[in-house]
Each structure stands twice: as structure tokens, then as C-alpha cells.
Amino acid sequence: MIYDGTAPADSDVLRTGGVPLAPAGFTWPMCGSSCGGPLQFFAHLPVEYGALSVFVCQNDPGACDSWDATSGANRVYLFPREGLQPVAVPEKGVTLLPATSAIRIHAVPFDPEEHEEHEEREEHDDLAPDAYDLARSGWKWEPEEGFGKQREVLGSLGGSPSYLEDDRLPTCASCAGTTEFAAHLEEGISRQTAMNLGGQLGYVFVCRACCRGAFLTD
Numbered sequence: 566m567i568y569d570g571t572a573p574a575d576s577d578v579l580r581t582g583g584v585p586l587a588p589a590g591f592t593w594p595m596c597g598s599s600c601g602g603p604l605q606f607f608a609h610l611p612v613e614y615g616a617l618s619v620f621v622c623q624n625d626p627g628a629c630d631s632w633d634a635t636s637g638a639n640r641v642y643l644f645p646r647e648g649l650q651p652v653a654v655p656e657k658g659v660t661l662l663p664a665t666s667a668i669r670i671h672a673v674p675f676d677p678e679e680h681e682e683h684e685e686r687e688e689h690d691d692l693a694p695d696a697y698d699l700a701r702s703g704w705k706w707e708p709e710e711g712f713g714k715q716r717e718v719l720g721s722l723g724g725s726p727s728y729l730e731d732d733r734l735p736t737c738a739s740c741a742g743t744t745e746f747a748a749h750l751e752e753g754i755s756r757q758t759a760m761n762l763g764g765q766l767g768y769v770f771v772c773r774a775c776c777r778g779a780f781l782t783d
């Protein structure tokens with residue numbers, strides 16, 4: 566997912582920031598960790614099976630365990646794509662990002678075998694080649710640009726979770742079953758647009774059967 570300028574705040578497109586879109590009757594989620602305030606809306610992610618909506622507590626960064634999928638300080642919803650409408654924003658609390666950022670998709674082919682014989686890997690053969698890490702570090706506008714513009718990378722849709730320990734894979738809060746990896750989130754290009762992930766990579770998981778997801782950072 567690559568930063569692509571600004572987007573209308575209520576558009577049904579891939580974006581970070583703006584206002585959440587949800588089915589009628591949806592109420593803004595509140596923090597289930599220590600602060601009890603409204604969560605901040607991070608991202609609207611239309612996918613082929615619906616629209617993922619990501620919220621993370623930012624009322625008192627550090628006080629609520631927003632890095633933890635089970636803390637109640639973050640929330641991921643999977644909504645049907647039809648009938649979505651802008652959600653009323655609570656008057657108090659840290660609820661919206663300063664800017665709405667459009668996201669465009671840049672597909673990166675990944676062939677594990679191609680990287681297996683890579684020289685660097687011989688010294689670190691405990692680390693398997695990581696598709697997301699390779700895609701992110703390879704991002705450039707033009708092939709001749711030597712240095713990647715990695716702040717423009719806002720994460721990925723699909724793929725596999727980057728360097729995440731197996732014991733951190735979240736289970737579904739509804740059915741207790743395994744969740745499927747849905748997206749990575751990066752903080753963003755600037756203070757204006759950034760989601761606060763504590764300098765970490767964000768991970769979005771989903772249980773399609775229960776229409777709910779999970780969020781954590783590494």
C-alpha cells in the first residue's frame with residue numbers, strides 16, 4: 566500500500582484517516598483498556614470480502630496497551646461493503662487523524678526460491694526471506710532511483726505477517742478460532758498523516774466468519 570495524496574474524508578476507497586464508514590446503527594467504539602475514551606479511527610480498507618475498519622486508542626498513548634490484540638485498546642471490524650455510511654464522531658477524545666491519505670496498491674511479485682540463495686541469507690539462515698520486508702525495502706518511484714522512499718509505504722494488503730512470532734498470532738475474540746492475516750500498517754509519511762504505532766509495524770487480522778478482526782503491533 567503506497568501513499569497517494571489526499572482523499573475525501575468519507576470516501577469508500579483505501580485510505581488512512583478521515584471518518585469511518587459503517588452500517589447504519591453502528592456506534593463509535595470505546596477503549597476497553599484503562600482510559601475508557603473513544604478509539605481513534607486509523608484506516609478504511611476495502612477488501613474483496615468487505616471493508617476492514619481499524620481503530621486504536623490514542624487518548625493517552627502508552628497508558629492503554631494498544632499494541633496488544635486482547636487489551637480492548639484497539640478494534641477491527643469487517644463490514645459488508647453495501648450500505649456503509651459515515652459514523653457520527655464523538656465530541657471528546659482523540660478520534661480522527663489530522664489528514665485523510667489515499668492509498669494505491671502496488672503489487673510486488675515474491676518468489677521465495679529466488680531469495681534463498683541470496684548471499685546475505687547465508688549468515689542469517691535462521692531468518693527466512695520475508696516477503697513484506699523485501700517489498701518495502703525495494704520500493705522506489707523509478708527503477709534507477711537507488712534509495713527507496715520507504716515512508717511512502719503505508720503497509721500491505723494480504724501476504725503473511727512480517728517477522729511476527731507465532732505466539733503473537735491473535736485468536737478471534739468471538740469464536741476463539743484462528744484468524745487470517747489481512748494487512749500491515751505503517752505509520753505514514755509525515756506527522757500530519759501518521760498513525761501512532763509507537764514506531765512499530767501494525768498487523769491486522771480477520772475472522773471472516775465472525776466479521777471481526779484483531780490488531781496488534783510488534
Ligand SMILES: [Zn+2]
Nearest residue numbers: 596600622629
Ligand atoms: Zn484507551
Ligand SMILES: [Zn+2]
Nearest residue numbers: 737740772775
Ligand atoms: Zn471468529
